[in-house]
Amino acid sequence: MYALTKHPGFWSIFTGGLVVLILILSAVFAPIIATHPPDQQVLSDRLLPVSWAEGGSAAHILGTDTLGRDIFSRILYGARISLTVGLAAAIGAGIIGTTFGLISGFYGGKIDYIVQKIVEVFQSFPFLLLAISIMAISGQSLGILILVLILQRWVEYCRVVRGETLSLKSREYVQAAKTMGAKNYFAIIRHILPNSVAPVIIIATYSLASSIITESSLSFLGMGVPPHIPTWGSMLSEGRDYMYAAPWLSIIPGICIFVTVIAVNLLGDGVRDWFDPSIRGRS
Amino acid sequence: MKSSILTMENIKCHFPIERGIFKTKQSVKALDGVDLNIYEGDTFGLVGESGSGKSTLARVVAGLQRPTNGRVFFRGKDITPLRNQESKALKISDIQMVFQDPYSSIDPRMLIGEIIEEPMLIAGWGKSERKKRTEELLELVGLSKEAAKRYPHEMSGGQRQRVAIARAIALKPKLVICDESVSALDVSIQAQILNLLDDLQTEFNLTYLFIAHDLGVVRHMSDVIGIMYLGEIVEKGMTEEVYQNPLHPYTKALVSMIPTIEHRIHNRERIVLKGEIPSPMKLPKGCRFHTRCPYKMKICEDINPKLQEVEEGRLVSCHLFN
Numbered sequence: 358m359y360a361l362t363k364h365p366g367f368w369s370i371f372t373g374g375l376v377v378l379i380l381i382l383s384a385v386f387a388p389i390i391a392t393h394p395p396d397q398q399v400l401s402d403r404l405l406p407v408s409w410a411e412g413g414s415a416a417h418i419l420g421t422d423t424l425g426r427d428i429f430s431r432i433l434y435g436a437r438i439s440l441t442v443g444l445a446a447a448i449g450a451g452i453i454g455t456t457f458g459l460i461s462g463f464y465g466g467k468i469d470y471i472v473q474k475i476v477e478v479f480q481s482f483p484f485l486l487l488a489i490s491i492m493a494i495s496g497q498s499l500g501i502l503i504l505v506l507i508l509q510r511w512v513e514y515c516r517v518v519r520g521e522t523l524s525l526k527s528r529e530y531v532q533a534a535k536t537m538g539a540k541n542y543f544a545i546i547r548h549i550l551p552n553s554v555a556p557v558i559i560i561a562t563y564s565l566a567s568s569i570i571t572e573s574s575l576s577f578l579g580m581g582v583p584p585h586i587p588t589w590g591s592m593l594s595e596g597r598d599y600m601y602a603a604p605w606l607s608i609i610p611g612i613c614i615f616v617t618v619i620a621v622n623l624l625g626d627g628v629r630d631w632f633d634p635s636i637r638g639r640s
Numbered sequence: 641m642k643s644s645i646l647t648m649e650n651i652k653c654h655f656p657i658e659r660g661i662f663k664t665k666q667s668v669k670a671l672d673g674v675d676l677n678i679y680e681g682d683t684f685g686l687v688g689e690s691g692s693g694k695s696t697l698a699r700v701v702a703g704l705q706r707p708t709n710g711r712v713f714f715r716g717k718d719i720t721p722l723r724n725q726e727s728k729a730l731k732i733s734d735i736q737m738v739f740q741d742p743y744s745s746i747d748p749r750m751l752i753g754e755i756i757e758e759p760m761l762i763a764g765w766g767k768s769e770r771k772k773r774t775e776e777l778l779e780l781v782g783l784s785k786e787a788a789k790r791y792p793h794e795m796s797g798g799q800r801q802r803v804a805i806a807r808a809i810a811l812k813p814k815l816v817i818c819d820e821s822v823s824a825l826d827v828s829i830q831a832q833i834l835n836l837l838d839d840l841q842t843e844f845n846l847t848y849l850f851i852a853h854d855l856g857v858v859r860h861m862s863d864v865i866g867i868m869y870l871g872e873i874v875e876k877g878m879t880e881e882v883y884q885n886p887l888h889p890y891t892k893a894l895v896s897m898i899p900t901i902e903h904r905i906h907n908r909e910r911i912v913l914k915g916e917i918p919s920p921m922k923l924p925k926g927c928r929f930h931t932r933c934p935y936k937m938k939i940c941e942d943i944n945p946k947l948q949e950v951e952e953g954r955l956v957s958c959h960l961f962n
Binding site: 532536537539547548551633634 | 702703704733735736737739740741744745746747748749751758759762763791792793804807811
């Protein structure tokens with residue numbers, strides 16, 4: 358046995374995991390950490406810069422927005438929605454897309470044709486129109502928002518996993534499993550899924566980030582979360598109008614999204630390396 | 641008299657392909673009427689150049705490919721359906737396969753132990769049984785017990801092929817298909833693996849279907865050989881007889897090309913075939929071989945000869961012998 362820290366991927370998992378953990382904890386304990394209620398408006402304190410800049414106030418660590426709301430508190434509360442939406446959409450779409458990708462690639466023929474036609478329909482259908490119709494039918498809620506994002510994202514997983522499966526299923530070790538009498542699901546779960554996990558992790562990290570952004574554009578159109586509830590995406594787009602006068606309005610939520618994406622990416626990379634035997638033992 | 645373990649009757653395997661905007665239907669005739677009989681305890685060597693249908697034949701026997709036509713019998717039972725579907729007629733473990741490339745025939749993400757355990761896992765063995773058998777197998781194929789905890793990338797090609805062999809014999813099969821099992825290895829490693837296969841055959845009374853394009857290797861391994869050309873068996877007989885006295889013009893050409901030391905002494909004539917093997921999509925009319933045959937006659941262009949017995953246990957499909 359060698360030290361855990363020497364295991365490939367350990368430091369990536371450690372760093373990425375730590376940051377993700379901090380983000381999740383700060384979202385969970387937002388009411389305790391926050392210095393102000395997130396929707397408290399103090400118009401006399403509008404557009405205060407960050408506390409260490411000239412004109413900043415110690416009461417508002419990261420400054421205030423156009424309505425005098427405390428940005429630090431809004432970031433904390435915003436993390437709740439943004440992280441939930443991002444993670445749920447990435448994971449949900451990942452599970453659905455990967456499953457259909459495996460089935461489609463492995464069985465081929467008519468099944469493949471049908472699944473890929475569905476994928477094409479999803480790809481060619483304007484996403485906003487789909488989102489609007491679903492919202493119009495079922496009303497707004499966080500669950501519906503996540504569902505819409507999953508409907509948008511699963512096709513990427515499906516396409517990529519299908520491609521991987523197509524190449525993996527003709528590998529000799531899958532053929533060998535068949536001559537041993539393995540049922541199809543055995544070959545899929547034991548051989549094909551583990552070998553196609555690397556691209557899935559990459560898509561997941563990317564899709565997490567873009568789901569956070571997409572949520573903001575949906576909210577902007579009045580189809581996501583109600584405007585008074587803070588999310589990183591909506592804070593980012595609200596700040597856009599003040600880019601020159603008050604750049605921190607968009608930079609701070611931007612940094613949060615950036616840090617989340619980097620952390621999840623590191624975590625994903627680390628997990629992939631941890632389970633990849635071919636780089637094990639190298640330092 | 642040895643009893644027959646595997647019988648193939650008139651196996652045809654055609655792969656349809658659609659081409660061009662008019663979707664003209666053509667088909668690749670990978671196997672076109674193969675009859676084969678393998679006897680218990682024998683090694684049947686199958687020789688032929690690339691594209692002659694050797695591997696398709698192996699896949700049919702292994703149950704990975706359903707033939708378009710014909711039946712496969714294992715000890716008299718019909719096993720034509722695909723192995724992982726309707727396998728009632730056959731104990732799955734009876735026919736196993738060792739693949740060509742030991743770099744792709746074992747899953748790079750799994751431990752050697754897990755790879756060897758796989759057939760036992762599929763057969764539903766308990767954990768301690770699996771572990772015990774794995775250790776036995778590692779020893780049988782000349783690997784250490786510790787190898788079970790290693791990953792494929794830590795092993796050489798020869799060691800990996802030993803792992804693949806251990807996996808193939810895990811459930812005590814009767815027939816093992818070796819599809820070019822040594823052609824991806826270095827010559828010195830080839831010899832080791834061939835000796836291992838030989839030892840295992842004696843120990844467990846295995847029957848081999850041994851596929852190769854290296855005539856020297858096949859001569860060393862086989863009791864009986866079959867020569868394939870364009871999806872057909874053109875000559876079949878006891879290995880030594882075929883090598884000493886090849887009858888079919890194609891076999892003659894093949895045998896004359898084996899590099900030997902005696903060659904220089906006897907100043908044996910080399911028969912160099914002209915041209916390439918024809919496309920299996922457009923098989924030549926008449927005898928498959930007439931486009932390259934040095935002894936071509938009028939009849940060869942029109943009628944495809946049948947595989948006929950010319951001596952006891954010696955079959956040739958050529959008009960020269962009818």
